Amino acid sequence: MPPIGLFDSGIGGITVLREVRRLLPGEDLLYLADQAHCPYGPRPIDELRAIAATCAAWLIERGAKLIVVACNTASAAALGDLRQRFPETPFVGMVPPVKPAAAHTRSGVVGVLATPTTLEGNLLRDVIEHWANGVRVVPQACHGLVECIEEGALDSPTTVVLLQRYVAPLLDAGADTIVLGCTHYPLVLPQIRALVGDDVHLLDAAPAVAQRVVQVVQERGLAEVPAGMPGSVTYATTGDPQRLARLIERLDLPRGSVIPVTSL
Structure with missing residues (x-):
């Protein structure tokens, strides 16, 4: 088959x-x-x-x-x-799920965790232009995170430090919804949840x-x-x-x- x-x-x-x-x-x-x-x-x-x-x-x-x-x-x-x-x-x-994120946010701020290429690509830009009107989208490039996940080091100090570094600017900007813009990132969803708390909505496109x-x-x-x-x-x-x-x-x-x- x-x-x-x-x-x-x-x-x-x-x-x-x-x-x-x-x-x-x-x-x-x-x-x-x-x-x-x-x-x-x-x-x-x-x-x-x-x-x-x-x-x-x-x-x-x-x-x-x-x-x-x-x-x-x-x-x-x-x-x-x-x-x-x-x-x-x-x-x-x-495609990072910006559309449902924009519909869900209460604060009007959506964060996007992704690789640099995803953040610079036409797909994400088009989705933001079409579906994020009136919503502030805060991009965050996550250098080095994929490599940690590929090693299976989900709870390592290096991974936790990287996640803290990348999540903090989104929370500081007032994001109440965060898009996981890389298919690796759901594998550290519990670690992200521990940093952002239960009031922040996490969205996976899978x-x-x-x-x-x-x-x-x-x-x-x-x-x-x-x-x-x-x-x-x-x-x-x-x-x-x-x-x-x-x-x-x-x-x-x-x-x-x-x-x-x-x-x-």
């Missing part, structure tokens, strides 16, 4: 896979963790587009019927380019993206799932498969087979 493909620079996009798995438990899922190039955030746009195209081509060669760009940075840099390069393949990308995947599958007639049959989950990594498997288990992410990728 043709799988739904997903890719990210590392484990972050598995937070999206988790939601897709919840809504479409019968679909086969093929996830590419491009850990050899992690993090994507500091890389130039042209390099990100080339990397994203290579990841998408790898998934398409393995039969992916739909591809989720499960990375805000890659979506911001390359989603439009991917749709032009591979017009026969539907793509679903990540559930909405998974809903969009369901919609595309239905609209395009891509569902090929026998009733009651569970789908498989396969992880592929350009890094160390054993390390990825340990991280998946440690972070209680959906289990699946893990294979190496040597030809990307």
